[in-house]
Amino acid sequence: MGNQEEMLVKKITEIYESISKLPDLSPSEEVNALFTELVLACIPASPIDVSKLSNNGEQEMRSNLIRLCGEAEGLLESHYSDLLASNYENPLEHFELFPYxxxxxxxxxxxxxxxxxxxxxxxxxxxxxxxxxxxxxxxxxxxxxxxxxxxxxxxxxxxxxxxxxxxxxxxxxxxxxxxxxxxxxxxxxxxxxxxxxxxxxxxxxxxxxxxxxxxxxxxxxxxxxxxxxxxxxxxxxxxxxxxxxxxxxxxxxxxxxxxxxxxxxxxxxxxxxxxxxxxxxxxxxxxxxxxxxxxxxxxxxxxxxxxxxxxxxxxxxxxxxxxx
Structure with a gap:
């Protein structure tokens, strides 16, 4: 990997370590801030090939991070599903409240x-x-x-x-x-x-x-x-x-x-x-x-x-x- 890719992996690893320490991935100011930082780091075009990460530790980190993202995504969707269903007669008319x-x-x-x-x-x-x-x-x-x-x-x-x-x-x-x-x-x-x-x-x-x-x-x-x-x-x-x-x-x-x-x-x-x-x-x-x-x-x-x-x-x- 070049320096740019190494810096990216280092940044993502730091965010991963912070996310891993969270006691709960339900929507909160801290959870939202960390995942927003993660997404913003990953969105820009990058030549990195995640299948060729240099060591098993990086691959394990990536696998764990995807699972954490999936868990957080599920909790976020569950939160908004309950919020919409509890507050509106026809929730489908208010989906714009969901941030994504x-x-x-x-x-x-x-x-x-x-x-x-x-x-x-x-x-x-x-x-x-x-x-x-x-x-x-x-x-x-x-x-x-x-x-x-x-x-x-x-x-x-x-x-x-x-x-x-x-x-x-x-x-x-x-x-x-x-x-x-x-x-x-x-x-x-x-x-x-x-x-x-x-x-x-x-x-x-x-x-x-x-x-x-x-x-x-x-x-x-x-x-x-x-x-x-x-x-x-x-x-x-x-x-x-x-x-x-x-x-x-x-x-x-x-x-x-x-x-x-x-x-x-x-x-x-x-x-x-x-x-x-x-x-x-x-x-x-x-x-x-x-x-x-x-x-x-x-x-x-x-x-x-x-x-x-x-x-x-x-x-x-x-x-x-x-x-x-």
Missing amino acids: YSNYLKLSHLEYSLLARHVPGAPAAARVAFVGSGPLPLSSIVLASRHMRAARFYNYDLSATANAQARRLVRADADVGPRMAFRTVDVMNATREEIAKYEVVFLAALVGIGREEKVRVVAHLAASMAPGAALVVRSAQGARGFLYPVVEMEDLEGFEVLAVHHPDDEVINSVIIARKPPATAGGGVALQPLGHSHGAVVRPCKCCDMQAMNHLTIEEVALEELPS
Whole structure:
């Protein structure tokens, strides 16, 4: 690593050590200040490759930090879910109170726009799954209310409490409420028959924090989803990989990767659009090989032309150029 990357790792390690000493990660002035400092340190573009951190201690720190971020994020969402449900007849009309609501609007718009461009049938999907929805399922709600207005969303979360909180948020809304279902189940235990019903599956960034766990989840989805169904995966790039897991192309075996977008603004997550290959005449699937990048050309610009990555087509696009 160069000096710039070493200084960044040192700063993030110092913030991590401060966060680790906190007795509680529930929203508070101290918690909010530390995580704000962390996010501001990770947002700027950085050449750092978190998979190549120099020693096991740094990798362990990163893994622990992602888990702490996930815990804090869950507590923050739980706090605002209860606040909104307790104080408003229709909480969905007051989501602007959540401090990161604008980020969810931008991320959901990006995901929908990429889907519309690369999987033309996806915007008209009737059944959509969101895996890892949490107590404040903003992504599902924004997608359902603003973009996929005919779809029914099936939200998966391990926590019965989180699902109960989410139900309280949507039940009063005449439009979104009837189109939201919540399942308290590990998606790894969902049957192939169940998953095959979904035309689009969204995979939250914190489902499968460790790489091996993420790969197992993706493999289960690849084995279960119907041919032609779309998978939307949230990842991270550069220093943002200290906040969320990084998904590599080889982690998506069984899918065609159609597009990759790395935001350069306050939206933290990268977005990957993939598809279960359509069935062939012989009953199998037309699978493109994954994990080979010979001949790929990565241009140092915000909006890149289509690139060849062996048989994969990967596109990096600017958010403002996508359709609404």
